[in-house]
Amino acid sequence: MDVSFSPEEEAFRQEVRSFIERTFTPEMRDAMGEDVRSKDSYLAWHKALYKQGWVAPHWPKQYGGTGWNVTQRYIFNEENARAETTPILPFGVSMVGPVIFTFGNDEQKKKYLPRILSGEDWWCQGYSEPGSGSDLASLRTRAVREGDHYIVNGQKTWTTLAQYADWIFCLVRTDPNAKQQEGISFLLIDMKTPGITVKPIIVLDGAHEVNEVFFDNVKVPVENRIGEENKGWTYAKFLLVNERSGIAGVARSKKAIERLKEISKAETLDGKPLIKTDEFAGKIAELEIDLTALEYTELRTLAQESKGQMAGPESSILKIKGTEVQQRIIELTLEAVGYYGYPDDRKLGDNEYIGPDYAHGAAGRYFNMRKASIYGGSNEIQRNIIAKAVLGL
Amino acid sequence: MDFSFSEEQTLLRNSVAKFLADNYTFENWRKFTRAEPGRDVANWQHFAELGLLAASLPEDFGGLGGGAVDNMIVMEEFGKALVVEPFVSTVVVGAGMIARDGAKELKDEILPKIAGGESIVAFAFAEPKSRFNLADISTTAKKQGSGYVLNGHKAVVIGAPWADTLVVTARTAGNQRDETGVSVFLVDKKTKGVTTRDYPTVDGLRASEVTFENVEVPASRVIGQIDNGLALVERAADEAIAAHCAEATGAMKVLVDTTVEYSKTRKQFGVPIGKFQALQHRMVDMFTSYQQSVSMTLMVTLHLDEAPATRKKAASAAKVQIGRAGRYVGQEAVQIHGGIGMTDELNVGHYFKRVTMIDTLFGNVDHHLKRYASLS
Numbered sequence: 001m002d003v004s005f006s007p008e009e010e011a012f013r014q015e016v017r018s019f020i021e022r023t024f025t026p027e028m029r030d031a032m033g034e035d036v037r038s039k040d041s042y043l044a045w046h047k048a049l050y051k052q053g054w055v056a057p058h059w060p061k062q063y064g065g066t067g068w069n070v071t072q073r074y075i076f077n078e079e080n081a082r083a084e085t086t087p088i089l090p091f092g093v094s095m096v097g098p099v100i101f102t103f104g105n106d107e108q109k110k111k112y113l114p115r116i117l118s119g120e121d122w123w124c125q126g127y128s129e130p131g132s133g134s135d136l137a138s139l140r141t142r143a144v145r146e147g148d149h150y151i152v153n154g155q156k157t158w159t160t161l162a163q164y165a166d167w168i169f170c171l172v173r174t175d176p177n178a179k180q181q182e183g184i185s186f187l188l189i190d191m192k193t194p195g196i197t198v199k200p201i202i203v204l205d206g207a208h209e210v211n212e213v214f215f216d217n218v219k220v221p222v223e224n225r226i227g228e229e230n231k232g233w234t235y236a237k238f239l240l241v242n243e244r245s246g247i248a249g250v251a252r253s254k255k256a257i258e259r260l261k262e263i264s265k266a267e268t269l270d271g272k273p274l275i276k277t278d279e280f281a282g283k284i285a286e287l288e289i290d291l292t293a294l295e296y297t298e299l300r301t302l303a304q305e306s307k308g309q310m311a312g313p314e315s316s317i318l319k320i321k322g323t324e325v326q327q328r329i330i331e332l333t334l335e336a337v338g339y340y341g342y343p344d345d346r347k348l349g350d351n352e353y354i355g356p357d358y359a360h361g362a363a364g365r366y367f368n369m370r371k372a373s374i375y376g377g378s379n380e381i382q383r384n385i386i387a388k389a390v391l392g393l
Numbered sequence: 394m395d396f397s398f399s400e401e402q403t404l405l406r407n408s409v410a411k412f413l414a415d416n417y418t419f420e421n422w423r424k425f426t427r428a429e430p431g432r433d434v435a436n437w438q439h440f441a442e443l444g445l446l447a448a449s450l451p452e453d454f455g456g457l458g459g460g461a462v463d464n465m466i467v468m469e470e471f472g473k474a475l476v477v478e479p480f481v482s483t484v485v486v487g488a489g490m491i492a493r494d495g496a497k498e499l500k501d502e503i504l505p506k507i508a509g510g511e512s513i514v515a516f517a518f519a520e521p522k523s524r525f526n527l528a529d530i531s532t533t534a535k536k537q538g539s540g541y542v543l544n545g546h547k548a549v550v551i552g553a554p555w556a557d558t559l560v561v562t563a564r565t566a567g568n569q570r571d572e573t574g575v576s577v578f579l580v581d582k583k584t585k586g587v588t589t590r591d592y593p594t595v596d597g598l599r600a601s602e603v604t605f606e607n608v609e610v611p612a613s614r615v616i617g618q619i620d621n622g623l624a625l626v627e628r629a630a631d632e633a634i635a636a637h638c639a640e641a642t643g644a645m646k647v648l649v650d651t652t653v654e655y656s657k658t659r660k661q662f663g664v665p666i667g668k669f670q671a672l673q674h675r676m677v678d679m680f681t682s683y684q685q686s687v688s689m690t691l692m693v694t695l696h697l698d699e700a701p702a703t704r705k706k707a708a709s710a711a712k713v714q715i716g717r718a719g720r721y722v723g724q725e726a727v728q729i730h731g732g733i734g735m736t737d738e739l740n741v742g743h744y745f746k747r748v749t750m751i752d753t754l755f756g757n758v759d760h761h762l763k764r765y766a767s768l769s
């Protein structure tokens with residue numbers, strides 16, 4: 001039993017760290033901090049990693065992965081978090097990509113995988129519907145087979161960044177007479193297809209991150225279907241497990257706690273830094289301890305995976321605790337900034353914030369991150385999964 | 394022991410509730426908070442006509458002779474409707490301070506104006522580095538002739554963009570955090586040297602950074618005694634706390650009711666989600682938190698006339714309850730609504746934002762736990 005890293009692994013860490021230092025530019029960093037981000041700001045780091053061959057470390061080498069072991073992938077994530085690089089959008093690289101190389105045919109792999117890797121195709125996720133949130137299998141978007149096409153009608157919602165997307169992977173109902181899970185297919189749909197409309201949904205902090213996507217007699221070639229008709233639920237579940245494993249965000253949360261500490265050093269209470277007060281120091285300590293527990297749970301999960309055992313329902317723990325920690329960090333940050341959490345200075349330039357720089361957007365981020373316990377399978381659903389699949393209740 | 398409301402108080406609540414139901418719908422709120430000047434200017438006059446501004450003020454000065462309970466009733470109804478107008482800083486703080494400690498001339502001049510809706514007051518007490526310490530004051534007031542000259546920067550002055558008058562705490566003697574040497578001034582916002590930087594707040598209000606550069610204030614505009622103003626400020630802050638507790642309970646009621654209703658209609662897995670026991674228990678906990686908050690709001694309102702130590706302890710206790718409950722009820726309301734709780738379109742998120750920010754106002758949970766413990 002050993003939790004230390006080997007000399008080879010430390011050398012690898014250095015290699016990653018210096019690549020990031022050379023390649024993640026101040027412009028890329030600044031672009032992330034804008035209140036309204038450009039499409040390019042999301043892709044610049046993706047493209048830099050792609051050039052290095054590092055954009056999809058977890059993919060099999062034959063499809064463009066790095067061939068790294070689980071520890072190396074862990075180190076790579078840690079170094080990216082430490083440098084606060086732009087998070088890579090998960091929809092192509094972590095969600096539909098693995099579905100395509102696991103369940104797709106050769107033409108689909110040849111057509112889609114390279115463009116997912118390069119960032120040329122921006123993907124979004126057509127899963128949730130207004131009537132199908134937690135109960136995803138009840139989805140109603142309908143795909144009717146007509147010759148060599150499906151005709152798709154229906155509506156998806158909470159579709160992240162659909163306003164920029166080139167493609168959408170969609171769960172559709174191909175057999176309304178079968179049992180719910182057995183009538184679903186997995187379609188890849190070009191967002192430029194006539195009949196698709198994207199409507200913004202504005203969230204609590206004013207951000208435009210999610211959308212409704214409407215399908216009005218959208219023609220989708222049959223060759224865009226992954227795997228077998230009516231077997232889409234299997235592929236969907238495979239994707240969901242990947243989605244929730246990626247959500248723990250331990251490394252990023254470690255960095256966020258560091259930022260919180262900096263802020264609570266700068267904030268003072270009767271002349272004393274907030275972080276030196278018993279109450280706040282105690283709260284940060286509790287948070288760090290929760291994160292440490294999460295980190296080691298994730299390490300145990302990774303160790304299992306490195307022995308070839310797939311992530312199981314225990315990854316739901318990572319999702320629950322990971323998102324709770326993320327939310328708590330932001331909650332404490334809002335507490336830390338005091339009255340200067342009040343100003344909504346979103347539309348002001350960098351040099352014109354009302355209070356200290358670090359207070360800018362603190363409340364907005366707190367409100368926005370309430371989504372973390374709702375998305376990716378709500379924390380209630382994650383608890384149901386553990387109850388049923390692990391505890392046998 | 395009697396917790397019932399008088400006939401007048403019930404009439405007051407009904408008239409406020411009716412006015413708001415007719416004029417302050419959520420859609421109206423959304424419209425006027427997103428356009429300039431951030432409120433419907435006509436509302437303040439309507440508040441005056443309904444007697445809301447006068448309800449708690451002494452009859453001798455244009456008031457209706459009620460008290461803190463009237464303000465509690467008004468603010469609870471205001472909280473249910475997300476009312477943005479600065480009732481607390483104008484009536485509870487401004488008029489309250491002047492009625493208790495203002496010179497007769499000041500009372501004669503200002504109180505009828507406030508009661509009649511002709512003056513809006515904002516409370517400029519916080520400073521960029523003061524956090525929640527009311528005595529932490531770097532804004533100075535130096536004696537000059539028969540008056541005073543103010544210099545300094547007041548932070549996040551809620552309602553200042555709409556105010557014509559400011560209640561300003563400034564230091565006339567002592568070091569930055571000394572409890573003696575604090576004085577309270579009534580300042581006309583149009584006085585030469587007063588600059589405001591107005592902005593919207595994250596919960597639908599308006600506020601300003603107010604800077605004072607050699608602002609001349611006559612001695613007649615001092616409230617209470619020079620150097621001995623902190624006790625007045627603390628009293629005013631505790632009264633404001635009681636009022637904002639009432640506001641928060643109104644908002645919490647909407648959050649609880651909306652969540653319960655939603656859970657009865659939103660179906661997943663073939664059943665309304667309100668049938669799931671796990672959610673039922675959480676909604677019960679939301680309801681319990683709300684009820685405890687109503688209780689503590691009553692408690693603090695009924696203790697505002699007590700000796701300072703008792704009053705402060707009551708205010709801190711209530712603020713801790715409301716701070717905790719507001720956070721819990723707000724977060725749970727969003728969570729149980731699922732994705733739609735995250736939208737700008739639904740009302741839930743906006744109530745969540747308001748109760749979140751009320752926690753900060755006049756001191757958060759940590760601050761008041763500490764104050765409560767220090768008084769025990």
